[in-house]
Amino acid sequence: MPAHFISSVYVFVLAGFIGFEVIKHVSRLLHTPLMALTNALDAVVVVAAIIIAGRAQTPLSMILGLVAVAASFSNMVGGFLITDRMLRMFKLSRQKKP
Amino acid sequence: MNPLTLRYLIDFAYLVAIVLFILALRWLSSPATARRGVLAGEIGAALAVLATLANPEIVAYKWILVALLVGAIIGIPLGLVPMTAVPQRTALSHAFGALSAALIGIAEYYVRAPHITKFGMTEISMEVIIGGLSFTGSLIAAGKLQELLPQRPITYRGQNVVSLSVLGAAVILALILIFHPGDTFLFPWMVAVSLFFGVLLVTPIGGADMPTVISLLNSYVGLSAALLGFVLNNKVLIVAGALDGSSGFILSVIMCRAMNRSFTNVMFGAFGQVQASAVTAAESRTVRSATAEDAATLLGAANTVIIAPGYGMAVAQAQHKVRELFDVLTKRGVDVKFAIHPVAGRMPGHMNVLLAEADIPYDKLLDMDAANPEFPQADVALVIGANDVTNPAARTEPGSPIYGMPILDVDKARTVMVIKRSLSPGFAGIDNPLYYLDKTLMLFGDAKTFVGDIVRELTGGHTA
Numbered sequence: 065m066p067a068h069f070i071s072s073v074y075v076f077v078l079a080g081f082i083g084f085e086v087i088k089h090v091s092r093l094l095h096t097p098l099m100a101l102t103n104a105l106d107a108v109v110v111v112a113a114i115i116i117a118g119r120a121q122t123p124l125s126m127i128l129g130l131v132a133v134a135a136s137f138s139n140m141v142g143g144f145l146i147t148d149r150m151l152r153m154f155k156l157s158r159q160k161k162p
Numbered sequence: 163m164n165p166l167t168l169r170y171l172i173d174f175a176y177l178v179a180i181v182l183f184i185l186a187l188r189w190l191s192s193p194a195t196a197r198r199g200v201l202a203g204e205i206g207a208a209l210a211v212l213a214t215l216a217n218p219e220i221v222a223y224k225w226i227l228v229a230l231l232v233g234a235i236i237g238i239p240l241g242l243v244p245m246t247a248v249p250q251r252t253a254l255s256h257a258f259g260a261l262s263a264a265l266i267g268i269a270e271y272y273v274r275a276p277h278i279t280k281f282g283m284t285e286i287s288m289e290v291i292i293g294g295l296s297f298t299g300s301l302i303a304a305g306k307l308q309e310l311l312p313q314r315p316i317t318y319r320g321q322n323v324v325s326l327s328v329l330g331a332a333v334i335l336a337l338i339l340i341f342h343p344g345d346t347f348l349f350p351w352m353v354a355v356s357l358f359f360g361v362l363l364v365t366p367i368g369g370a371d372m373p374t375v376i377s378l379l380n381s382y383v384g385l386s387a388a389l390l391g392f393v394l395n396n397k398v399l400i401v402a403g404a405l406d407g408s409s410g411f412i413l414s415v416i417m418c419r420a421m422n423r424s425f426t427n428v429m430f431g432a433f434g435q436v437q438a439s440a441v442t443a444a445e446s447r448t449v450r451s452a453t454a455e456d457a458a459t460l461l462g463a464a465n466t467v468i469i470a471p472g473y474g475m476a477v478a479q480a481q482h483k484v485r486e487l488f489d490v491l492t493k494r495g496v497d498v499k500f501a502i503h504p505v506a507g508r509m510p511g512h513m514n515v516l517l518a519e520a521d522i523p524y525d526k527l528l529d530m531d532a533a534n535p536e537f538p539q540a541d542v543a544l545v546i547g548a549n550d551v552t553n554p555a556a557r558t559e560p561g562s563p564i565y566g567m568p569i570l571d572v573d574k575a576r577t578v579m580v581i582k583r584s585l586s587p588g589f590a591g592i593d594n595p596l597y598y599l600d601k602t603l604m605l606f607g608d609a610k611t612f613v614g615d616i617v618r619e620l621t622g623g624h625t626a
Contacts, residue, residue, distance in 0.1 A: 066279075074327050081403070083405040090187065095510035096514065098187075101187070102384070103406070105402050106403060108398055111210050116269050117226055125220060128265045134232040134236065137238030138258060140207055144207070148197060151196045154196070154524045155487065155523055
């Protein structure tokens with residue numbers, strides 16, 4: 065077992081706990097934007113893709129890494145874009161044009 | 163810069179990104195602060211990407227920039243799809259997320275193999291199996307939502323045994339690889355079997371269960387990202403994956419509760435394939451149908467109207483006509499609200515987004531718990547394209563397949579109007595006694611056309 069495993073478990077458990085607490089309070093109106101936003105945040109795997117592609121250890125790891133960079137970065141860009149588009153549409157009655 | 167200092171700076175940037183991610187979700191607690199949340203998320207993500215690009219291990223900059231560009235070219239159109247296409251877009255983005263997590267796991271395996279520890283192999287195989295099955299599962303879900311694949315559940319005898327055996331095969335291959343790291347030729351087989359399992363997992367699930375399935379896949383994608391964080395010892399992945407995973411999990415639980423069903427039932431129950439016996443009982447009863455003129459008279463004279471929209475409204479693209487109806491009635495002093503069932507539509511919150519897009523203010527959108535106490539005081543409950551979520555059999559008929567499911571109490575309003583194409587049973591194939599009540603008026607027709615006709619009647623021949 066690598067030395068960093070236990071600290072990873074700590075981080076995972078605590079982050080999961082924070083996730084539960086924070087997401088429990090997300091407005092029920094916003095469940096679709098929530099899914100779009102968590103998708104965009106999850107696209108941070110692009111970080112790992114950049115490292116594995118960027119190290120270029122083997123041609124295979126580089127090619128797979130680059131595909132992963134494109135796939136996850138498209139999620140990041142598209143996810144934030146659509147979340148913001150959706151949220152812009154939510155208005156209160158008094159904010160509406162007369 | 164001293165490499166160690168740089169290392170610390172990168173780690174610190176990741177930590178700031180993590181804090182911003184948590185704030186992003188926290189600000190989604192209200193539509194008023196939600197856009198600030200997106201901004202926080204964007205800054206966090208940009209920070210994480212820039213910090214990573216500063217990593218001295220990276221040599222292939224040129225290609226990475228090309229890949230980022232390709233990602234942006236794919237991502238921008240996917241961020242601009244119409245709101246009606248959001249469910250399939252979401253499923254597709256789950257597929258992309260799972261694909262990238264699985265590919266990174268595979269790349270990492272081939273960099274390390276065959277000199278890989280048992281522990282490392284356990285992590286990688288779990289990550290690749292979950293990533294792989296989420297990838298194909300999400301693709302199938304997207305295909306069903308885009309109607310490239312049939313939305314009805316596709317089932318055959320012994321299906322669950324076959325599906326679970328395939329999953330079992332993937333696990334056995336993983337175990338062999340863990341104890342015999344030299345057998346690298348088995349790794350592609352393990353990947354292939356996991357991909358196949360994803361197909362088997364989602365194919366039998368019907369369109370009406372998509373809100374749960376999409377949430378569950380969301381959770382798997384998060385889990386695969388977190389596992390990848392374990393493989394690579396990358397904390398930002400673990401946190402983002404845990405947040406995504408818990409979000410998907412909470413949404414799945416909400417969806418399952420809203421249908422009074424268990425996860426196992428959703429995944430293996432193939433809801434709504436045969437309810438022939440319930441359907442035939444309908445023949446002898448009579449329904450009252452009404453014209454747009456009748457409906458307009460009743461709506462115009464009402465004090466309170468609650469509209470219950472469902473997936474049918476989205477299919478008919480009727481939301482903008484519904485907004486016109488909302489405007490006309492509001493102008494006449496009628497109090498109009500919307501009652502939204504958690505599983506109305508094809509993904510969590512689907513109806514809210516469609517109605518918000520049509521410019522309905524969000525303070526008029528009530529969730530089920532807020533709406534149900536209001537129905538007894540409502541003069542008219544207008545059901546547009548919703549069926550099972552308004553079916554009183556869920557309260558009264560223990561034999562019904564949806565018995566126990568929480569529903570919108572539209573039948574408690576003084577008058578119920580249902581816009582529907584025909585009397586054919588809904589997606590789940592279950593007959594709806596609501597249609598045969600004395601207080602119910604059936605408005606047969608296309609939702610968009612019919613609502614348009616009502617609006618024309620109310621405005622005296624002129625469209626609003």
